Amino acid sequence: MxxxxxxxxxxxxxxxxxxxxGEIPFIGSFTWLQKLLGMKDDAILDSPNSPGVVLVAGATGGVGKRVVQRLHQQGIPVRGLVRNAQRGRELLGDEVDLVEADITLPETLTPKVFENIRAVICCTGTRVQPVEGDTPSREKYYQGVKFYLPEVAETPEYIEYQGVKNLVNAAKPYLKQRQNEKxxxxxxxxxxxxxxxxxxxxxxxxxxxxxxxxxxxxxxxxxxxxxxxxxxxxxxxxxxxxxxxxxxxxxxxxxxxxxxxxxxxxxxxxxxxxxxxxxxxxxxxxxxxxxxxxxxxxxxxxxxxxxxxxxxxxxxxxxxxxxxxxxxxxxxxxxxxxxxxxxxxxxxxxxxxxxxxGGPPLPQFIMISSAGVTRPGKPGLNLEDEPPAVRMNDQLGGILTWKLAGEDSVRESGVPYTVVRPCALTEDAGGKVLERDRGDTIKGQCSRNDIAQLCINLLNAPEDTNTTFEVREK
Ligand SMILES: NC(=O)c1ccc[n+]([C@@H]2O[C@H](COP(=O)([O-])OP(=O)(O)OC[C@H]3O[C@@H](n4cnc5c(N)ncnc54)[C@H](OP(=O)(O)O)[C@@H]3O)[C@@H](O)[C@H]2O)c1
Missing domain, CATH: 2.60.120.430 (Galactose-binding lectin)
Structure with a gap:
């Protein structure tokens, strides 16, 4: 009534x-006064805040462990995919959620691995080591600049291609359900x-x-x-x-x-x-x-x-x-x-x-590949000027060729992706400005810390969805 x-x-x-x-009749707004008094609207959450877990494959690796540690420190739910949980615990501590799986073995990629995930950061890679041997903590591999004659300890076709393909396809049904919202x-x-x-x-x-x-x-x-x-x-x-x-x-x-x-x-x-x-x-x-x-x-x-x-x-x-x-x-x-x-x-x-x-799609499968993947066999290439992985691609089991095939499987998967191709990785502290390029011609280096942070940033970068780029320090 x-x-x-x-x-x-x-x-x-x-x-x-x-x-x-902030309005007085006839005088109008005095919001400037409120601003002066420090009344701020920081109750608004201005970061994309998609729910769900970030799955990091290769969580015991040089880049992977940094991605996991940083996500964990930033309070972003994270799960590490590791081949060996005990090794994972030793490296990452007890607080981080770990799941044991091997990307070359599809039967290990169970629903538990992908439960409630919103994105995958794939930091896996074939184990490369100096022919002369390395320390248990792989100091020679990780230093990244001094040249040691390398060899592969595993089969790149399985890890770089089959494994990555298995991972993206197994993750796909779980990732499809996610909406980009803020x-x-x-x-x-x-x-x-x-x-x-x-x-x-x-x-x-x-x-x-x-x-x-x-x-x-x-x-x-x-x-x-x-x-x-x-x-x-x-x-x-x-x-x-x-x-x-x-x-x-x-x-x-x-x-x-x-x-x-x-x-x-x-x-x-x-x-x-x-x-x-x-x-x-x-x-x-x-x-x-x-x-x-x-x-x-x-x-x-x-x-x-x-x-x-x-x-x-x-x-x-x-x-x-x-x-x-x-x-x-x-x-x-x-x-x-x-x-x-x-x-x-x-x-x-x-x-x-x-x-x-209903925001634009965010990258949901971020793959760390490598600069140089398109260079082996490229006509007119002066191999003397190329980094070891390009020069020695054949001796290293076609590692870059299989990485490129792995990239292709990600690009063809239908999952919104970003493929990052870093130049030589170092253990430097990082904090450097990274420069990106396309066309796969650049050489240089970048810190694993910076690449880890780049991958995390990409989770919220719709402008980088479905792109592939090389990267190095400026
Ligand atoms: N070194 C360089 O200068 C350079 C340059 C450009 C790009 N990259 C690439 O960048 C990526 C990251 O490099 P990084 O130095 O962090 O590599 P890394 O330390 O060798 O780490 C590789 C990770 O992949 C995991 N992994 C290997 N095979 C797996 C499988 N079948 N299932 C599950 N996990 C598996 C390893 O687990 P385990 O601990 O169990 O072995 C390890 O955690 C790699 O793809 C690498 O090829 C390297």
Missing amino acids: VEQTRQNWDFRRFLDTLGFF MIFDFRQPMPNFNSLWGAVDDVVMGGVSESGIRQISGAALFEGNVSTANSGGFASVRTRPLDQPLDLSDYEGIELRVRGDGNRYKFILRGDDRWDGISYCYSFDTVYNIWMTVRIPFAELIPNFRTKTIETAEPFPAATVTAFQLMLSKFEYDGELNPTFSAGGFRLELETMKAY
């Missing part, structure tokens, strides 16, 4: 609202700046008496309040202050909410500029009483609005500059239409997460 009464308007709450959002708010975790970022914007701003708020409860955020139609009002909402740094979500399709409501129809609203009362882009969604549900809001279906009036001439939502998020319960839909499920009174909507979904 619609209330027609007039009630006392709470001027204090009106001022509080405008104050929180977590914006994870309300399941405590957020220190929650209260300085989110505030209520109820119809008090136009004389109404509805009252709402949002707060963190255990495992969710709760938007609740009381909506009243007194004083010609009829909406309650919560909104973020204008973000210091607009979010660029232009690579994504829309926003996904995980909510539990009360049967009401709510509005989700985005803004693309920092005006307090500018165009809002709205999407209405229905909730089911006490049921958790996932709501997808495609940017393309947002309705441009100015105070519930549709702006036919507005540009599509500018997803490259997202400045504010808002949730609303309103008596009004758009252009004078009424919300069909609206009734005045108490309401509650819980939120677990707010994500951007």
Whole structure:
């Protein structure tokens, strides 16, 4: 039933609202003051935050162990694939999840290896050693610059080609299920700046008496309040202050909410500029009483609005500059239409997460190959100038030829990939600038530390999906 009464308007709450959002009537925005006071919006998670485990094959190797250690230190769930778990434990400690398998033996690549993975970093390689022998910790192999006459201790065809092919094909069914999404708010975790970022914007701003708020409860955020139609009002909402740094979500399709409501129809609203009362882009969604549900809001279906009036001439939502998020319960839909499920009174909507979904594919199989893989047998090549692996490809069991075949199996797999071809690997501390090239002509060296970090960075680099490149230190 619609209330027609007039009630006392709470001027204090009106001022509080405008104050929180950095607006004073007739004077305008004072967000500069809030910025000066250090009110930051770092409750926003601006790193891609795909769930799942990163599987590192070759986790006992020079690069592989560094990838595992770094991921672990960075709090990214990681699992090491090792041929020998005891050796893995000695190298990586007890905290890291390890699984025993041999990529040349498909029967060892069991579901347990791939459980809940989001990506694979493949650091495997044929064991190469000096003909004269090496120490147990392979010092001569790892130093990477002084030349020792090398030999292969295993068959490259099996490891570089068959093994890599086995691994990518076995991983494929598990990797297909992953979507590229970006977590914006994870309300399941405590957020220190929650209260300085989110505030209520109820119809008090136009004389109404509805009252709402949002707060963190255990495992969710709760938007609740009381909506009243007194004083010609009829909406309650919560909104973020204008973000210091607009979010660029232009690579994504829309926003996904995980909510539990009360049967009401709510509005989700985005803004693309920092005006307090500018165009809002709205999407209405229905909730089911006490049921958790996932709501997808495609940017393309947002309705441009100015105070519930549709702006036919507005540009599509500018997803490259997202400045504010808002949730609303309103008596009004758009252009004078009424919300069909609206009734005045108490309401509650819980939120677990707010994500951007439908982003470009991220690399999900990152393979460390080698510079030089296309050079053996290349006409006009001066072998004297080439690194040992190229010069001695035949003596080394065609190691580079089989690496190239392994790369091909990754490129043909249909899994979003990146193939990294490093020049000679060293044990240097790293921290050097890496330069990339294509065409497989460069020579040089790079630190295993830097290559490990590069592989980790690639997990979040959609621009590198389905690319192959050589790399060396500048
Ligand atoms: N050395 C260089 O200058 C250079 C230059 C360019 C590219 N690369 C390539 O870069 C990659 C990483 O080099 P790195 O020095 O880190 O190599 P590495 O220390 O020899 O490590 C190779 C890893 O692969 C694992 N592995 C071998 N066969 C396997 C199998 N069948 N199943 C499961 N795991 C297996 C090894 O496990 P175990 O511990 O059980 O043996 C080891 O963990 C390699 O592909 C290498 O060829 C090297």
